[in-house]
Amino acid sequence: MYEDSVREEFTHQSRSFGNSAAMISAQTLGALIELVPEDGEADWIDVACGPGVISRAMASRVGSVNGVDLTPAMVEEAERRAGEEGIGNVSFALGDATALDLADASFDGAITRLSLHHIPAPARVVAEMGRVVRPGGWIVVSDLAADGDGEAAAWREEIERLRDPSHWACRTPQRLRRMGAAAGLVVEHEELARVDIDFDEWLARGSGGQAVAGLVARLLDEQPASAESFRVLDGEDGRRLQQDYWLCRWRRPG
């Protein structure tokens, strides 16, 4: 099942993910946290929280954050890091983003980053986030955006899956937007951000590791001219990966 693949991959990445400069940069983290309204009374859920990067980064803006994740090693890591940093208003538990074991309308906001591309039928996650948020509350999502061009999208998925076998599929902004509409949510803010990160750090973090380096190198030689949302470029300090992140804040009508 895909869940086993997710647990295997993110047990492997449980330490490296939270240490990655790319995952805590202003481009990938800061821009998302700015979408969380500041309210010291608000209770938020961080869905597929991983090592709690988002939960910890937003803790000072809100009243509380409850993180849930499928991978036990990630929940342990999130608890460890929050304890080390002395952050008292965050807590973490095991949970499945596609079927949250939480009451309707029990949070003021729900947030998730980089989870939907690991999940089949991700509209289930957006619908669940909408369900557990109160009317008038916020649903904030950031995920990798796919190219609309079929050749570029398929080429990118081959590299992504070699690097991380739990990668399921990136979706286009149009499809991601429709997931919110289907859940009855209203777009309040939407943007597409081009993020620039160290390609070799990104490749090494996945469990594919050195075993797939040769295959990935072959694929890089075939980079389609139509590739937009995932491109590998030579930079002064080594290879750079440019990825488009789709960010959205929806509101549940209330």
Ligand SMILES: C[S@@+](CC[C@H](N)C(=O)[O-])C[C@H]1O[C@@H](n2cnc3c(N)ncnc32)[C@H](O)[C@@H]1O
């Ligand atoms: C790339 S990490 C992102 C972690 C975190 N959201 C962040 O951006 O810092 C993806 C996380 O999604 C979790 N995940 C994948 N599928 C899930 C599901 N169905 N329910 C809960 N967590 C899931 C994985 O265990 C992993 O920790």
